[in-house]
Amino acid sequence: MAALGVNQGDFVTIGAPNSIQFVVSTAACWKIGAIPQPVSSRLPAAELDAIVDLADAALVVGVSSGDRPSLPLGFTPDESIDDSPLPDVVSPAWKAPTSGGSTGRPKLIVSGDPSIFDDALAARATLFGATPGGVMVMPGPLYHNGPFIWALQALLIGCHIVVLGRFNPEETLASIEKHRAQAVYMVPTMMQRIWKLDPETRDSYDLSSLVRLWHLAEPCPGWLKHAWIDWLGPDVIWELYGGTEGQCATVLDGNEWLTHPGSVGRPTSGELQILDEDGNVLPAGEIGEVWMRPTGRDTPTYYYLGAETESRDGWECLGDIGRLDDEGYLYLADRRTDMILVGGANVYPAEVEAAINSHTSVGSSAVIGLPDEDKGNQVHAIIEATGPIDEAGTFSVFADHLVGYKLPRSFEFVNEPLRDDAGKVRRSALRAERLSSTQEAS
Numbered sequence: 001m002a003a004l005g006v007n008q009g010d011f012v013t014i015g016a017p018n019s020i021q022f023v024v025s026t027a028a029c030w031k032i033g034a035i036p037q038p039v040s041s042r043l044p045a046a047e048l049d050a051i052v053d054l055a056d057a058a059l060v061v062g063v064s065s066g067d068r069p070s071l072p073l074g075f076t077p078d079e080s081i082d083d084s085p086l087p088d089v090v091s092p093a094w095k096a097p098t099s100g101g102s103t104g105r106p107k108l109i110v111s112g113d114p115s116i117f118d119d120a121l122a123a124r125a126t127l128f129g130a131t132p133g134g135v136m137v138m139p140g141p142l143y144h145n146g147p148f149i150w151a152l153q154a155l156l157i158g159c160h161i162v163v164l165g166r167f168n169p170e171e172t173l174a175s176i177e178k179h180r181a182q183a184v185y186m187v188p189t190m191m192q193r194i195w196k197l198d199p200e201t202r203d204s205y206d207l208s209s210l211v212r213l214w215h216l217a218e219p220c221p222g223w224l225k226h227a228w229i230d231w232l233g234p235d236v237i238w239e240l241y242g243g244t245e246g247q248c249a250t251v252l253d254g255n256e257w258l259t260h261p262g263s264v265g266r267p268t269s270g271e272l273q274i275l276d277e278d279g280n281v282l283p284a285g286e287i288g289e290v291w292m293r294p295t296g297r298d299t300p301t302y303y304y305l306g307a308e309t310e311s312r313d314g315w316e317c318l319g320d321i322g323r324l325d326d327e328g329y330l331y332l333a334d335r336r337t338d339m340i341l342v343g344g345a346n347v348y349p350a351e352v353e354a355a356i357n358s359h360t361s362v363g364s365s366a367v368i369g370l371p372d373e374d375k376g377n378q379v380h381a382i383i384e385a386t387g388p389i390d391e392a393g394t395f396s397v398f399a400d401h402l403v404g405y406k407l408p409r410s411f412e413f414v415n416e417p418l419r420d421d422a423g424k425v426r427r428s429a430l431r432a433e434r435l436s437s438t439q440e441a442s
Contacts, residue, residue: 001028001029001032001034001059001071002032002086003078003081004058004059004069004071005058005059005069006029006032006034006058006059007032007033007034007058008032008033008034008089008091008092009033009034009035009091009092010034010035010057010058010059011034011035011037011055011056011057011058011096011108012025012029012034012035012036012037012057012058012059012060012061013037013038013039013048013051013052013055013057013059013060013061013063013065014026014029014036014037014038014039014061014062014143015038015039015040015041015043015048015060015061015062015063015143016041016061016062016073017041017062017073017165018138018141018142018163018164018165018166019073019163019165020163021061021062021073021074022038022062022142022143022163023142023151023152023155023161023163025061025062025071026038026148026152029091030091030094030115031086031089032086032089033089033090033091033092033115034058034059034091035091035092035093035094035095035096035110036094036095036096037051037055037057037095037096037097037098037108038095038097038098038142038143038144038148039051039063039098039143040141040143041062041063041143043063045065047106048063048065049065049066050106051098051106051108052065052066052068053066054106054107054108054305054306055096055108055305059071090114090115090116091114091115092114093110093111093112093113093114093115094111094113094114094115094116095111095145095148095149096108096109096110096111096305097109097143097144097145097148097244098143099244105306105307106306107304107305107306107307108304108305108306109145109244109245109302109304110302110303110304110305111246111301111302112246112299112300112301112302112303113301117153117156121153121156122156122157124153125153125154125156125157125159126157127251128150128153128154128183128185128212128214129182129183129211129212129214130150130153130154130157130159130182130183131157131159131182132157132158132159133158133159133160134159134160134181134182134183135159135160135161135162135179135180135181135182135183136150136151136154136159136160136161136162136181136182136183136184136185137161137162137164137172137175137176137179137181137183137184137185138150138151138161138162138163138164138184138185139164139166139167139168139171139172139175139184139185139186139190139421140167140185140186140187140190140421141420141421142163144217144424145244146185146187146216146217147185150183150185150214151163151185154183159183160179162175162179162181166421167190167193167421169190169193169194169197170197170201172184172186172190172194173194173202173205173207174205176205176207176209176210177205177206177207177209180209181209181210182209182210182211182212183210183211183212183213183214184210184212184213184214185214185215186213186214186215187215187216187217187218187421187423188215188218188219188220188221188224188423189218189364189419189421189423190215190421190423191215191220191224191228192221192224192357192364193363195224195227195228196360196363196386207232210232210236211236212236212238213228213232213236213237213238214238214239214240215237215238215239216239216240216241216242217423217424218350218419218423218424218425219332219350219354220239221353221354221355221357221358222261222262222354223354223358224354224357224358225237225254225257225261229254229257229258233254234253234254234255234257234258235253235254235255236254237253237254237257238251238252238253238254239251239252239253239257239264239265240264240265241264241265241330241332242269243292243318244302245301245302245316245318246270246294246301246302247270247292247293247294247301247302247316248267248269248270248271248272248292248293248294249267249268249269249270250264250265250266250267250268250272250330251265251266251268252264252265252266252329256329260325260327260329262331263325263329263330263331264329264330264331264332265329265330266327266328266329266330267328267330269294269295269296270292270293270294270295271292271293271295272290272291272292272293272324272330273291273315273324274286274287274288274289274290274291274322274323274324275288275289275291275312275315275317276288276289277289279312282323284323284324284325284326285323285324285325285326286323287321287322287323287333287346288321288322288323289317289319289320289321290317290318290320290321290322290330290332291312291315291316291317292315292316292317292318293314293315293316319337320332320333321333321339321348332350333346333348333350333351337428338350338368338427338428340367340368340369340377340379341369341376341377342369342372342375342376342377342378342379342405342406347369347379347405347406349366349367349368349427351402351406352367352379352381352402352406352407352408353365353366353367355401355402356381356383356408358401359389360387361385361386361387361388361389362383362384362385362386362389363384363385363386363417364383364384364417364418364419364425365381365382365383365384365418366381366382366418366419366425366427366430367379367380367381367382367408367427368380368382368427368430368431368434369431370410370431370434370435371435372409378409378410379406379407379408379409379410380408380409380410380411380412380434381408381410381411381412382412382413382414382418382430383411383412383413383414384413384414384415384416384417384418385413385414385415389413418430
């Protein structure tokens with residue numbers, strides 16, 4: 001990297017898939033004081049080029065973009081390069097993941113912390129279930145913030161990380177058993193796909209070594225959370241909520257969740273409050289926008305490239321909607337931009353999707369709002385079917401879980417997963433595609 005002109009503070013776009021090369025490339029960035037900027041190895045060229053240009057990346061690893069210097073997968077270093085020890089250099093930011101958010105326009109979320117691994121980060125890695133000489137299984141894509149943090153910080157305290165090329169339900173269970181892993185990172189989409197394995201297959205793997213199973217990045221349906229707590233025990237199942245921006249994070253284990261079902265926990269770093277549209281603090285139980293701010297530090301936790309922060313009097317909002325209970329536990333409703341207004345009533349897609357995903361023949365789902373002359377919007381369900389589904393019968397099943405105005409009025413069945421391995425779905429893009437198709441047809 002240094003021989004190709006990468007200097008301290010430069011961004012290096014890392015487009016390697018889950019692999020040793022991804023990890024080595026990230027460590028190499030830190031070694032020379034550069035900023036690792038991970039992206040999906042499967043990005044379309046136009047989207048990749050936009051991100052690389054935004055970062056003004058000094059180097060691209062694993063993929064190529066325009067005429068930027070690049071290192072392909074499996075490259076062999078030039079043997080003539082001087083391999084004597086490099087000087088100690090600290091990167092001004094230890095990571096800069098990418099987010100398209102609800103707009104679809106790329107932005108970089110550049111960490112406000114330098115590439116220094118200290119006792120506080122070591123303690124956080126321990127909370128993840130990582131221990132020196134222990135094992136963590138990572139089935140999530142390393143270019144996403146959660147897997148990046150969990151895997152790399154575990155490695156830095158001397159924990160082995162078992163990185164899967166892509167998530168596979170049975171392979172994940174087999175890896176936990178084979179390596180006697182103490183920790184594993186998941187998102188609810190992974191948990192659902194594992195749970196829908198044949199019970200005999202699922203239960204044939206020994207997961208008794210697990211101390212921590214963390215899930216985050218998307219809402220976890222109550223039925224699924226209960227199933228995993230019953231399977232592995234409440235001490236093992238842990239959940240975290242927080243943005244890549246790092247202003248605030250909430251945490252709770254399975255025991256707390258059983259006494260506060262549906263919650264994502266109380267703040268363990270930073271603080272949060274619930275505000276209405278006019279900026280007034282709402283009392284416990286009322287739903288509003290989630291606003292957060294960091295505490296105990298003099299510097300920002302991040303800065304954006306390609307976007308502006310939504311801030312008010314030192315508080316920031318990432319677009320989530322939720323409520324607090326009397327004990328300060330947070331309960332999320334959904335993303336503000338994804339909420340559907342049906343006849344004046346709020347419908348949160350995550351709640352409808354949770355009911356749909358409980359069906360044994362549903363692999364994944366996405367709920368969006370489509371125009372309706374009478375109600376303003378109607379609830380439309382896009383479903384990845386993994387088995388036979390009777391639409392009429394399915395509707396009656398959902399009716400047992402949802403009030404009438406939240407029920408989907410139209411269904412669409414697709415063959416491909418609607419969420420990626422990080423549990424992410426872009427409902428706004430799905431809605432735009434269907435509105436465009438309707439306009440073209442008319």
